[in-house]
Amino acid sequence: MEHPDLLRPKSRMAALLAGLAARDGFTPTRLPDVQVVRNSQPFARRPVVYSPGIVIVGQGIKRGYVGDAVHTYDPDHYFVTSVLLPFECEVVAASPEAPLLALSINVDRALLGELLLEIGDTQPAEASASCGAYSTPLTRHLRGAALRLLECLAEERDSRILGPQIVREIIYRVLLEEPGGTLRALAGGHGGFDQIAKALRRIHAEYDQPLVVDALARTAGMSASVFYQHFKTITATTPLQYLKSIRLHKARLLMAQDGLTAGAAAGLVGYASPSQFGREFKRFFGASPVEEAARMRSRGLPGDRQDEGKSVPKDAAPPMAGTG
16 A cells, blocks of 8 residues: 555646646647646557657556567656657556646756756766666655646746746756666767767758668768667667658658648658558558548647657757757
């Protein structure tokens, strides 16, 4: 049985999130790097993209599948990503009466660097080529900071004056607690992590171009074999699979948000063959391009949050450069 002192903050967090998340999907808050999430129904395992950030769940259960690893995030565990990461997730526990409710905070590389300097941590991360995602138990201190952030978001002045400081505190506490050093690697530009970041930046700037592994390896300053190994360790996928997933997610956004046809979207994200695009899209999302675009529009999603991450505009630097 859980301690009574833990039950009260949990129920308070769920109530605060419910007040901020009036509809399903992502809802912006008064802080640009903070959003709240609501899902009123479970959904089966599906492809998503997360930006570097922290997800703290107040109610419900989600699972993320990153390579062979399974990450559960619920009211007792939060989830962290340190690269823009395509993977799969599912909502396990949610209903109209008890929806999944979560707080999503984008992580900025520059802020991480400032915090590490103030902490006095100038040592390279031990796991500079570790996987770019993990879930870990939510501590009392971090839960308390998340509660204070949710409380201040209800008021414009509190959000403006107190909000950024509480976000800073949350990221500080995650840095102190993280088990693998991945956020430290993101901030410090250490070893293989920073080299792979350069390749990720190129993928997100040039996903509509015919990129090959050798060219990406040169961008990272690595041999092709070493690059492939480090890339797969950090992203849990291969470079070409990563590129394909970003192309397909972007095409889905173009169809759902901008109303493009499947053929037009395919060409804009780098597919020469519309039929190949259609086959790969259906294999990836489990539905045809027309069906998936209609599903997204019916859910009323503002842009393509990939069900849990931010949209991936072509002209934006990936979050390694601090865009979150």
